[in-house]
Amino acid sequence: MRPPRFLGAVATTLILLTSFAHASPRPNEEPAESIEGRDSNEGQTEQHDTKYFHEPGGDDSLGHYDIRYFQGNPVSYEEKQDSLRFLIKSYLTTFRERNIETWIAHGTLLGWWWNGKIMPWDWDLDTQVSAATLAWLGENMNMTMHNYTGRGEDGSTITREYLLDINPNHVERVRGDGMNVIDARWIDVRNGLFIDITGLAEVSPSTQPGIWSCKNYHRYRTRDIYPLRETEFEGVPALVPYSFDRVLTDEYSPRALTKTLHEGHRWNPEQKEWIPETPIGIHDKRQETQDQSQSQSQSQPQAQAHPHMPRSIQSNGNQKAGLRNLLNVL
Numbered sequence: 001m002r003p004p005r006f007l008g009a010v011a012t013t014l015i016l017l018t019s020f021a022h023a024s025p026r027p028n029e030e031p032a033e034s035i036e037g038r039d040s041n042e043g044q045t046e047q048h049d050t051k052y053f054h055e056p057g058g059d060d061s062l063g064h065y066d067i068r069y070f071q072g073n074p075v076s077y078e079e080k081q082d083s084l085r086f087l088i089k090s091y092l093t094t095f096r097e098r099n100i101e102t103w104i105a106h107g108t109l110l111g112w113w114w115n116g117k118i119m120p121w122d123w124d125l126d127t128q129v130s131a132a133t134l135a136w137l138g139e140n141m142n143m144t145m146h147n148y149t150g151r152g153e154d155g156s157t158i159t160r161e162y163l164l165d166i167n168p169n170h171v172e173r174v175r176g177d178g179m180n181v182i183d184a185r186w187i188d189v190r191n192g193l194f195i196d197i198t199g200l201a202e203v204s205p206s207t208q209p210g211i212w213s214c215k216n217y218h219r220y221r222t223r224d225i226y227p228l229r230e231t232e233f234e235g236v237p238a239l240v241p242y243s244f245d246r247v248l249t250d251e252y253s254p255r256a257l258t259k260t261l262h263e264g265h266r267w268n269p270e271q272k273e274w275i276p277e278t279p280i281g282i283h284d285k286r287q288e289t290q291d292q293s294q295s296q297s298q299s300q301p302q303a304q305a306h307p308h309m310p311r312s313i314q315s316n317g318n319q320k321a322g323l324r325n326l327l328n329v330l
Helices: 004-023 077-097 106-115 131-140 244-252 285-297 321-329
Strands: 125-130 144-151 157-166 184-188 194-200 211-213 219-221 229-233 236-240 265-268 273-276
Touching (some): 077 125, 131 194
Antiparallel strands (some): 157 184, 265 273
16 A cells, blocks of 8 residues: 555645646647637537438438449339348358358348248348357458459349448447447448447456347347347358247347238248239239249249258247247248
């Protein structure tokens, strides 16, 4: 322990240094008299924009584009569907090829639950990674461009380019001012549509061990996430949380797993598709095409009807209630 005399001397020194710091103007600070007469608002502290990712607007039509690649007008319904499919396929394929762990989340996970596809009213996609993976991405893959070649709806070969952008604020694992809850994005540089990537971390391991959370207050137990289940999404290999049924009902309520009419689309259990509702009297050619494909697929084995279902479920004869319900509903 320091002697009292020494502590007193330290306190005196600190008081003197503090007084000097307050009395000494900064190198670029103007004298007080030169500020007199200015508008009273100029003396207030400016509100700095702390947000890293920016969008051209805040609503559904403009809030789902990266402003750097937005072309001035929202894309059409058909182009959006095409862009999102290529986004998730390119992302999942690129991460798997590099052995980087990631899994689908939020509305994207809900779309997987229904039929292994993106829900047609979604405007963006969501995935998650661990905070450790996020840190590695920031150090090794930030601002990297990636080419992906896939097949279009007509069977043609299409190559597109994507940017992986890591938010430098990802190192802060608390919400803060709420402007940087998205830790990274996988961006289509043709139009600005993107995948939101968020990291999960044990923020309070001493008081809440085994509780993982993102900066937007989504919390999970370790056993809800791990071990991850292998599956398929939009026709490519993917991973989903182990207790995906619990994750979905906790976030959206059980109603989200049974509601069959949403955002102008109706669930067709025979086709296992969300079909846009059309005015009476208007013939939907997509309906005719899907009816034909449905009749052709009825003779296929049952295993082929659920290609997105986790292999761990398909091979497990003693599913829990939630997993058995998934088999029955889909």
